[in-house]
Amino acid sequence: MEVIIRPDTGSATELVARLISDAIKSKPDLVLGLATGRTMERLYARLTQMHKMEGLDFSSVRTFNLDEYAGLAPDDPNSYRFYMDKHLFNHINIDKRNTFLPDGSAEDLDSECARYERKIEEAGGIDLQLLGIGSDGHIGFNEPLSALRSRTRVKALTPATIAQNSPLFDDPARMPKRAMTMGVGTILDAKRVIMLVTGKSKAEVLAKAVEGPITSMISASALQLHPRCTIITDEDAASCMSEKNYYRWIFGNEPEWKAYHKI
Ligand code: GLP
Numbered sequence: 275m276e277v278i279i280r281p282d283t284g285s286a287t288e289l290v291a292r293l294i295s296d297a298i299k300s301k302p303d304l305v306l307g308l309a310t311g312r313t314m315e316r317l318y319a320r321l322t323q324m325h326k327m328e329g330l331d332f333s334s335v336r337t338f339n340l341d342e343y344a345g346l347a348p349d350d351p352n353s354y355r356f357y358m359d360k361h362l363f364n365h366i367n368i369d370k371r372n373t374f375l376p377d378g379s380a381e382d383l384d385s386e387c388a389r390y391e392r393k394i395e396e397a398g399g400i401d402l403q404l405l406g407i408g409s410d411g412h413i414g415f416n417e418p419l420s421a422l423r424s425r426t427r428v429k430a431l432t433p434a435t436i437a438q439n440s441p442l443f444d445d446p447a448r449m450p451k452r453a454m455t456m457g458v459g460t461i462l463d464a465k466r467v468i469m470l471v472t473g474k475s476k477a478e479v480l481a482k483a484v485e486g487p488i489t490s491m492i493s494a495s496a497l498q499l500h501p502r503c504t505i506i507t508d509e510d511a512a513s514c515m516s517e518k519n520y521y522r523w524i525f526g527n528e529p530e531w532k533a534y535h536k537i
Pocket of ligand 1: 314408412
């Protein structure tokens with residue numbers, strides 16, 4: 275695991291946008307794992323801008339989202355499919371037939387989850403998985419006690435997650451209490467993982483995930499097992515970590531980061 279600390283939300287987001295854009299340029303048919311949430315809105319706005327201003331080409335990119343609310347149809351304004359169309363897919367030259375999310379309106383959610391796993395496999399696996407972190411340390415919707423080898427399945431959401439996400443619903447009571455999510459094991463199979471974390475409210479849980487023991491109580495801590503995982507954070511979200519000087523040294527001195535110093 276590598277931790278990269280940038281001074282503020284804007285530069286952390288810019289760095290992740292650059293890494294994604296470089297990955298697409300070096301592999302135009304990249305299989306990109308996508309996340310939702312407020313943190314990602316800024317990133318998707320920046321990727322849209324890169325498409326419009328710099329010609330960043332998504333025409334051969336395939337995407338798989340981490341999760342979807344159980345019971346919400348794709349055209350529901352609170353579904354993650356709707357979120358993805360609104361914040362990214364409607365503004366770039368991606369072929370929507372190459373964009374995948376679990377279908378929250380499927381009659382049999384368990385077979386839909388199994389189908390989703392197969393789809394990822396058929397695409398050759400995920401090249402780059404983008405992640406955020408929930409206030410209870412979840413990745414995707416892998417709530418506490420998610421098995422570290424879990425695959426895509428239905429998960430009951432915690433009260434903390436419901437409190438964090440229900441304000442995004444017009445009627446907070448309409449937020450589903452269950453979601454379909456890639457498992458921790460599915461996420462760990464991605465060839466590369468980049469997690470973007472910004473803001474003070476994430477500082478404590480991020481320190482636990484990065485510097486604490488690996489535990490299913492904080493599913494993001496499982497990323498310590500991943501051979502190629504980079505956490506990109508702003509100073510606020512980094513504030514509770516103890517090895518910040520080491521992390522800063524890495525960005526300042528390791529050759530792979532030289533090209534990104536001007537961001
Ligand atoms: C949801 C998603 C997570 C995301 C989290 C963080 O719970 N399932 O994948 O990481 O939101 O959201 P925010 O960026 O709004 O803090």
